[in-house]
Amino acid sequence: MKLVLRGHHLLCLKGFQGYGYDENFVENMAKVNSLKNLDSTTISLTNQADDLCKSCPNLKNNLCKNQERNEIIRKMDDEVLKKIDSSKEHNSVELFKKIDEIFNNEESVSKICFNCMWHEKCLFYQKLLNNR
Numbered sequence: 715m716k717l718v719l720r721g722h723h724l725l726c727l728k729g730f731q732g733y734g735y736d737e738n739f740v741e742n743m744a745k746v747n748s749l750k751n752l753d754s755t756t757i758s759l760t761n762q763a764d765d766l767c768k769s770c771p772n773l774k775n776n777l778c779k780n781q782e783r784n785e786i787i788r789k790m791d792d793e794v795l796k797k798i799d800s801s802k803e804h805n806s807v808e809l810f811k812k813i814d815e816i817f818n819n820e821e822s823v824s825k826i827c828f829n830c831m832w833h834e835k836c837l838f839y840q841k842l843l844n845n846r
């Protein structure tokens with residue numbers, strides 16, 4: 715299976731525990747979340763609408779809500795993509811291992827997660843806070 719994911723969604727998937735914008739979104743997120751654990755899954759990276767956005771009620775005209783909001787989200791993606799080669803396809807299991815190595819303390823995600831409404835529900839972010 716080939717997935718296309720925004721940079722910052724690599725972190726969101728690590729923190730997912732069943733919450734989301736609506737039922738359809740959560741169902742798709744859960745599916746992508748299990749696919750990410752398969753060694754046969756490959757991931758291409760982007761800073762645009764991806765395989766999670768396509769089931770999101772916030773996606774309008776291929777933007778996250780509007781131009782202004784989309785720009786904020788795109789910057790979050792770019793912070794992740796600075797650290798990971800987005801020119802090639804990645805093996806999913808290896809990519810998520812790399813994510814754990816690179817984003818391993820609160821400071822490493824500060825520019826990405828600081829403004830996120832899912833802070834309290836995100837297992838990934840909460841784990842980093844507890845490791846302080």
Ligand code: SF4
Pocket residue numbers: 763764766767770771772773777778779787
């Ligand atoms: S459209 Fe926006 S809120 Fe929805 S999944 Fe994509 S980035 Fe997240």
